[in-house]
Amino acid sequence: MSLHSLEEFLKEHYPFNKLNKNELGLCLKNIDISYYPKDSIIISSDKIQDNFFLIIKGEVSQYDDEELKGVYHENDSFDANSLIYNKTTCTFKVSLDLICYELNKKTFVAEVPWSMTRVKDLTANGKSAGERHIVYIFKLFGFNHTNCIPS
DSSP states (O other): OOHHHHHHHHHTSTTGGGOOHHHHHHHHHTEEEEEEOTTOEEEBTTBOOSEEEEEEEEEEEEEETTEEEEEEOTTOEEOHHHHHHSOOSEEEEEEEEEEEEEEEHIIIIIISGGGOTTSOOOOSTTOOHHHHHHHHHHHHTTOOGGGOOOO
């Protein structure tokens, strides 16, 4: 995938669709493509990742103990909670060979959200999990997210 194609791909996915050109450029400089074979454990309580994952191709299953809680496919991201909170009770296992983008934690948590002041107040119920993560990040870094100005 060309850099231009990657940029267009990211612009279609939250939270990247909220970034300006410079912020998106920062993500492009820090994103990698990775491959995980079927049955690989990507995230578990013993294995917390330092990357945000966005699936290009393949499938990841989320288990809580032995119970299937979710399945993630092309264009999905999964478990930003463990990235932000540094813990999880779930296991994320590759169910179909996986090719994904990985954005390092430093960029995803520490650098990109700093400039996301254009995001509306996200404290209302019914917001997506991704939006709730951004609220957490605002609180974590001391932003008053209720006064954010929409783009």
